[in-house]
Amino acid sequence: MRTVDAAGLQIGDDQPPRIMGVLNVSSESPYKPSVFNSPDEAAEYVDRELIDEGADIVDVGLESANKKFEVLSAEDELDRLDTALETIESVSGDAIFSIETRYHEVAEAALDGGFDMVNDICGFADPKLPEVCADYDVAVAKMASPPDLERPGAIEDVDDIYDALELNGLTDKTIIDPAFGGWSEDKTIEDDRETFRRLREFRGYGHPILVSINRKNFLRSVAGRETEEALPVSLAATAMAVERGAHVIRTHDVAETRDAALIGNEFSRDRLRETIDGIAVEELDITTQREAERHLDRYNAADAAADDSVIRTFELTGLGVDSREQLLNTVGETPVTAVSGASDNALVLIGTPSGFKSLRRRITGDSSRLAATVERISERCC
Structure with missing residues (x-):
């Protein structure tokens, strides 16, 4: 498993779980406490509610990904970028700033303006976006999506999610995101639950994993909770996600999520990861045959090898x-x-x-x- 350097923040197996707090400068976003139009108010929120509470990364969204809203164009996003740039200039705390976008033009303008990394919710549907990230040598979160800039995350089956992450390849600093949530009408609660059960399989890419599960419906429905009551189920799932191999947790509830992530990290499986006389040894986190198959895909190994792996x-x-x-x-x-x-x-x-x-x-x-x-x-x- 590689370690990704995000502007000096190390993300990987040998690092603490990283917490990604959320700031929205889009009035359409459903979580109103994180939505701001004033850069000064936004910066105060980032300092007080995100960084001071333990956020390592601040993810700034320019538009809502809710499918009931029309998709903004790159030009529309660029019009909103000034607010985001003014905000990060006013923040006094120390964090990595991530711009959430699907367009390479917006990513480039944000990186030029002071952002540190990119969060692409359309999974490199814009083939120039990974090129920009590679040219700027920045970390990029890649959410599994179809090759369509208007349909972020609209994939249901776990195997299709895995295949979608291969769209337009991976940069050396890619962090993969299996796209939890109701991104399409066809995606069901059980689809998300199956993805969560099989989360370790995504480690087969050898890249760090980001999960965005905060108060998601597939968790709320287990306990019969509304969004406002769903913090406990989110925290339980956070600990489980980290134990299963997640490295970055995206959340609106920073302090609580940080604690849950630390618990998951503390009780994760103890595996051998050492360099001995120049030879790096990593005991792979494999508990099922399918997880073994994902890792062995990198070696073009036959299925028979996975049969003997667990x-x-x-x-x-x-x-x-x-x-x-x-x-x-x-x-x-x-x-x-x-x-x-x-x-x-x-x-x-x-x-x-x-x-x-x-x-x-x-x-x-x-x-x-x-x-x-x-x-x-x-x-x-x-």
């Missing part, structure tokens, strides 16, 4: 004597390990996905119940 353990109880004997005899012909205890009707099976596939192929005979059980285990672990 170990799964299952306990079976309620086996009859014949089924237990058949299973023990068959396991000896496969890479699966069987551990039997004091109880004659219980076994623990330990193996890789490929091992359980091998066991499934070998289970035959009269015990259809056993065959169905092994079939289900093989499906589950693969």
Whole structure:
């Protein structure tokens, strides 16, 4: 996993989770406490509510991405940029300033005016935007989107999200964002939940991950909360997201989110990451075969390699004597390990996905119940 340098702020596995606070200079934005037209008032808000509360990055939005509003043109965004530039000039605190835009012209003007990084919610649909970021050598957050400047984040299936992040490539300083939220009419709560469950897969790109999950509907609906009541579910998800590999958390609730992120970081999996006599070693954060496949995609490796990359353990109880004997005899012909205890009707099976596939192929005979059980285990672990 690479570490991205965002104007001196290091973002990566060996760094604390970074908090991205939000400022909007767009009257359409739904979260009114973060919306300002006056640069002085905006700067005061940034200092008091974002930087003083622990924000490492301040993300400035020029327009609402809400699909019920018309998309602003690059010229429209440029007309609003002056307010953003005046604001960051008036801020007294220390933070990295990110401009949220989908246009390379706006990104370039913002970087020329003092911004430090770019947050592209259209995922390089403007192919010149990554070129600008590379030329200026700045970090850029890339949200998964179709190749359409008017449809940010409008992707549902997790595999399609993963593929969308490949649109127009990645710069050396790209931070990827899997696009949580109702960016399209077709995207469902369950789509977001599945993306969150599979968040570790996005580590396969080898780039830091940004998540924007603050008070999102896919979390609120779990507890039956309205937006105003949804801070607790956001904080729970923040800790989980960091534990699963997120590096930047975008939020309106800076202080609380920072604390939740630190908890997630403290209890993340302990993995080997060292350089030994010039050889860098990283134990990959892999818990499922699909996560392994994502990492191995970088090596154009065959699926068989992913089959051997994780170990799964299952306990079976309620086996009859014949089924237990058949299973023990068959396991000896496969890479699966069987551990039997004091109880004659219980076994623990330990193996890789490929091992359980091998066991499934070998289970035959009269015990259809056993065959169905092994079939289900093989499906589950693969």
